[in-house]
Amino acid sequence: MKYVFLNGSPNKKGNTARLAATLLEGTDYSTIDLYDYHIAFYGQCDIADQFSTVLAALEDADVIVMGAPMYWHSMSAAFRNFLDRSYGGIPEGALAGKDLYFVFQGAAPTTEQLAAADYTMGRYASLYGMRYKDLVSTAREAAAANVALA
Numbered sequence: 001m002k003y004v005f006l007n008g009s010p011n012k013k014g015n016t017a018r019l020a021a022t023l024l025e026g027t028d029y030s031t032i033d034l035y036d037y038h039i040a041f042y043g044q045c046d047i048a049d050q051f052s053t054v055l056a057a058l059e060d061a062d063v064i065v066m067g068a069p070m071y072w073h074s075m076s077a078a079f080r081n082f083l084d085r086s087y088g089g090i091p092e093g094a095l096a097g098k099d100l101y102f103v104f105q106g107a108a109p110t111t112e113q114l115a116a117a118d119y120t121m122g123r124y125a126s127l128y129g130m131r132y133k134d135l136v137s138t139a140r141e142a143a144a145a146n147v148a149l150a
Contacts, residue, residue: 003029003147004061006054008068008079010035016067019103019142023065026148032057034078042084051085055094063099063147064130066121070106073113075120083124096129101145105137 003024009016012033020031037054040046058064068079075083102121104114118135125132136142 001062003027003063004057005029005031006066007031007033008076015105016069016103019105020065020067022139022142023101023136023145023147025146034082039081039085051089059094065101067103070109090128098130099133100125100130101133102135104135109137
């Protein structure tokens with residue numbers, strides 16, 4: 001099994017990465033830090049765009065953990081941009097059959113904020129044929145959902 005963590009936080013070793021590490025404990029996983037890549041906005045043409053590089057790493061994985069910190073009551077800009085770019089940018093079937101987990105954390109997320117993120121990621125997984133497994137926002141939830149135990 002190949003595991004990949006798509007980190008949508010500018011802090012490579014921050015809370016989002018720590019929760020993902022707990023979720024992925026016991027696996028050999030690679031990390032893609034979105035802030036290390038130039039991903040143009042949806043609808044823009046940019047020859048320096050690296051969306052396809054990130055997508056290739058996801059296509060090669062069996063289990064994908066995506067993570068984002070909560071900024072201004074929602075996902076970080078880099079992560080949201082990645083989701084936006086996925087629309088029309090992911091070939092049909094490219095991510096089909098993969099398991100998807102979402103790590104979403106913030107100082108004090110409300111039930112409504114977590115529900116909105118859970119809905120977004122469930123729809124995202126459905127659109128691309130992935131199996132949406134879980135949203136985790138605490139260390140306890142990450143440990144309970146540990147992918148090595150699944």
